[in-house]
Amino acid sequence: MALMSDRGVAAKRGAQFSDNSPDSLLHTCIRYVVRESLDVRSVSLPHEICDLLIHVYRETHMNDRKLMSDSLPKFLSQFGANNSRVCVANFADLSISDETLESFLEEHSKSITHLNVSDCLQLTGRALTHINTALTRVVDPRRLHRTVRVIEEGPDDECRVLYTKDYSNGVITTTRDNCAVDEEVGIITDDYSLTQAMGVFDDSDFSDFKARKIGELNDIRGYDWRLSDEAMAVECDGVPAVATKRSPIPVSECDYYKPSESFSKNLGDNRIKTLEINTWQPSPLQTLIIGCAVNILPEYYKDSLEDGELSSNSYLISPLLTIRKLVLHQWSSIDWSPPYLTHIINSQMQHTLQHLDLSDGDIDDGSPLEQLRALKTLILADCPRLHLAISSIAKIKSLRCLDISATDEDWGHVYEEPNEQLALIANSLPELTRLDISGTNLAGENCEYIPGLVSRNTTPFEYLGLYNTANEAAYRRTIPAHSVSGDATEEQILTACEAYIDRVEFLERTLNDLFNCFHLETNFHDVNRALDIVLRSMSRHLHNEYIQTVATILLFNIVHSDLANHNFNFKVKRVIITKLLDTMHRHRYDFTILQNGILSLVHFDIPTDL
Incomplete structure (x- = not known):
């Protein structure tokens, strides 16, 4: 029979994508968007598809520095928050720049739940600033949160909180002397009115702050604030505040916005009264993986703990982010003297953080960890001087995994x-x-x-x-x-391979033990489990020559086993062949890997098994 015509091939290929199933849509997106750089700006895609597209891009482009320098910004620019929002942003090992990351975070600040920037070598300390600010900036004033705290410091360095006020969803909660009172004020969408509603301007000690606020608003886009007769009488350094009769400008319509403000008033007798205001929009971000992105992290913190308390700017991660999972590797001080862990654990994490991975980092005695009341998983693999922190770890009663x-x-x-x-x-x-x-x-x-x-x-x-x-x-x-x-035992080795699938040093050893076990055992029991481990190792560590060498040897033994012909269906065979071809292409100059791959491929019926 003659070969199928080009039109027939096209018709058959089109039939594969004629339905609207998720698999069909995903296949189409991956092929035309990632591989053929199809522009999909005008198409609305569900976030699951967008997340997988970024995952596929990463798998095909990671560690290709030259290619990604131009293609990555263009690829990411296709995802708009209005039509194709992203929830899982896995940029690990990609050559993403500070500018590209900032632009992406601003676009998807209210949808990202998972952010991974591990091993992104082009990122600098600016990236961490973008993460802390872009994700909490106010986009919708109806959803903004604000806290007001008034503190008084005495002559003997004594400090007490006079009161705090929290605003969200149209309700102001005032806390004074451990007593909280709610007040329904409705949704307020402009900065000045909200500050006034929270009673800041009612305090005569903060009259200068009110005047400063008016002056700042007057400077925005030539804007003048309309004042009542009372407000017109307010003076700043003897100069009356000037205003015309224009309407208040909403936060959402102007560039004026400060995530944090402070004002101090000297009351005499060595007493200082301080006003602190924080305004933000809650971020959906729950998982932050900085990993080994060493250029993002500061090498030294100037802030010390001599004053007994850190400012909000001293923390590595903003307290305004409600992080539940934090992964931070290889961060330690130059001389191991500053208490670096204190700069990681902020007040918000004490109640929300459930998973903390500080592998390869210096945690000193680990005492700040005791504050984490909700922590369930703590990973401190390869941390130096860990014996000093055992007593602190033992005080985290909520731990389930250590x-x-x-x-x-x-x-x-x-x-x-x-x-x-x-x-x-x-x-x-x-x-x-x-x-x-x-x-x-x-x-x-x-x-x-x-x-x-x-x-x-x-x-x-x-x-x-x-x-x-x-x-x-x-x-x-x-x-x-x-x-x-x-x-x-075989069971222990398989369990070890699964447990350390992401830890290269251990995985190299466990795969070698698995090969010895498979090679020496006359009756290896769980071939399917071993196959799954080998394929996952090949996929996750494609660029590691040693892992790929051992994995291809293991794969050769597996496909030669008696159980292979009976247990491997069409889909499994296709995955095996695909992984082998990927490895052989990546390590095409390595004779051992090519030899192992060819000896395994000859046992498949190609192209039928594809």
């Missing part, structure tokens, strides 16, 4: 009293269900059980990490956990 593992013996084998310190963790954290002490000496001396975890024998962990621990803890007879990562 990772204090180490890939380097210099960081892991530092516990002088391992049994007592591990017992302190086990006995002090009643909610703890997952614990990772891999690479440490916390398991204690070589015996049939783990001395520090004796109390958990009746209430075992869901997961316990014992990979590469001192004195071969993974080989002990009594291990109080339902799932264990280690190198003693």
Whole structure:
């Protein structure tokens, strides 16, 4: 039979995209938007599609610095908040600039829930400023929040809060002497009227602040504020405030907007009265992954703690962001002297932060962690001097998952009293269900059980990490956990591979152990699970030559196994072939990887299996 004509091929290909199913729409978007740079500015796309498009772009362009320098801004400019909003912005490993990030955040400030800028080498400290300000700027004045706090400082450095006022959704809540009173004022959309409604101008000590406010409003776009007879009598340094009869200008219609304002009045007798105003619009951002973007983070903080309290500008992350998950790697001071952790934990995080990853960073004694009342997951992998923070970690009663593992013996084998310190963790954290002490000496001396975890024998962990621990803890007879990562059995090795899929140092070792297990075992039981681990490793670490070498060797053994011919359906075969081709293309000059790939591909029926 003659080959199908070009028109027939086109008709068959068009039929694949003729329906309106999500899979069909996604396939079309990925092909024409990402690969063929189709402009979709006039098309309205659901946020799920937009998120996946950015994910596909990242997978195909990451680490390609030259290509992305021009294509990334153009690609991101196609997503508009009005028709194609983005919720998950994963920019890890991309060459995104400060300007491009700022423009993107301003466009999607009220839709982004997940932001990942890990390993974005072009970003600088300006990027962190954009994250803190762009995401909380007021876009809709009907949704703005404002807090007013009045503080009085005495001659003996005593400081007391006279009162606080909070405005949101048309209600002002006044708190004075631990007593809160609500007042319904309705939705207020201009700055001056809101400040007046919150009683700031009623305080005679802040009359100069009122005059300054009027002067600032007069300067905006040649704007003059219409004042009542009372307001006209207000003087600033003896000069009456001048105004004409024009209407108030709403916050949403002018460039004038200050996220934070302060004013201090000297009352005499060494007493100072301070007014603090913060105004913002709540951000939906819940996950912030800075990761290893070392250029974003400051190397040194000038602010000290000698005055006992940090200002809002001293925090790494703005207290106006309600972050639930924060990932921050490799941040430490130059000489390890400043308390850097204090600059991370702000007042908002004390109530909202549930997941904190500070791997490879210096946390000193970890005392600021004790403030995190809602924290459920704490990851401190490869943190130096971690033995100094054990007592502080043991005070976080809400913890359910704790990772204090180490890939380097210099960081892991530092516990002088391992049994007592591990017992302190086990006995002090009643909610703890997952614990990772891999690479440490916390398991204690070589015996049939783990001395520090004796109390958990009746209430075992869901997961316990014992990979590469001192004195071969993974080989002990009594291990109080339902799932264990280690190198003693096939099950432990598979669990270790899954647990450390994103940690390169550990993954290189565990994949090597998996190869030895698969190669030496006469009856390897879970081939499908091993295949899933290998494919995920190849996908996540495409540029790592060692991981790709071991993975292709493992894949060769898997496709040669007796179970492969019976368990691998059409979709699985297609994924295997695709991953092999991606790896061989990326490492096309590596003889070993090419050889492993070819030996695996010859066992497939191509193109039928595609």
